[in-house]
Amino acid sequence: MRVTRIYADLHVDDIPSARDFYAGYLGLSDESIGMDWVTRFSSPETDVSVQLVTRDATAPEDPIASIKVDDVEGALADAHRRGYEIVHPLTKEPWGVRRFFVRAPDGNVFNIVQHVD
Template sequence: MQITATTVSLTVDDVAASQRFFTEHLGYSEQAAAEGFASLTRPDAAADIVLLARGIEILPPEQRDQRASGLILAFTLTGIEGEEKRLRDAGVQITMPLREEPWGERLFQVTDPNGVIVQFVEWVAPAIQVGDWVTSAAE
């Protein structure tokens, strides 16, 4: 098997609202679209996104009334402070401010108009404590 791309499919109430959010703020472009459907892509390593309208017949009957929930769409990047500032300046609500976890993960979150949580992550060397000294694992 050779995987040539990764795509995440999200079921939402308003395809156009999520499509605008991902294209205007996150650099995606439309690859294909039809009633209740949009396929979005980026030229880098980010996963492609398919947006499907809740209730669309292409979904299995037991999934047609579900929405994307309990899901975090996470993107790993560099320059996380600049990205948070760019999104904030563009009027995107930061739903989890930038923070750093003890294991070396720096992250913040935004939420699209359909409630899809998008998390941005940058990895740094975690601080470790040896005796009375605190140092970076990269040192």
Template sequence: MSQIRSVFGTPVPELPVADVPRAQQYYREVLGFEVGWLYPGDEIGAVLRDNVTIFFRKKQPPFEAAIHWIHAPDIEASYRELTDLGANIVDPLAEKPWGLRQFTVQDLDGNLFHFHHG
């Protein structure tokens, strides 16, 4: 059996959203992403920021929201930026009992992002 270890890239989450263009606009204006692409028919699209890519797929509510963790090397700067942009911070920046400094953002469709450092 071969011991060659292949290389994996960064995972790309696909989030359920009610309206893909609306989600892209929110992520651009409030979370600082760039719109990557939008498939004809507005059923699927993507946004990009640094080394993070997120896909959106149109779903009919109700749907189960997704939860993602994003490492932020400068957590204080990330918190200030997203607060200043008007992100929906549902759990403010704090030191957690599990040893991480983190805060949580909720998007328009209920998807959660735990930004963390530590």
């Protein structure tokens, strides 16, 4: 498994009301990924990105970060081998990703994700 990108997942109560801060004040571009519970703001010039999440649509907990990988099955097998708690099973989501959530030994939950064709 190779990590290809990491997005911080920030909890917000309301994405539209947070938009002015992230787009207006910080000057990040709203990528508007087409879901009402999560969106991404980024700066292509600096390769900076952050995701705002109101609540995860299918998982029981919200992650603190989404980690894109090139081999989600390998990442899951390695997490099992190491004895890490899987909080949300490997799932093919309707928005075009396969993902699972893993709890790090420090208690933080991470969304391990791979886009699918």
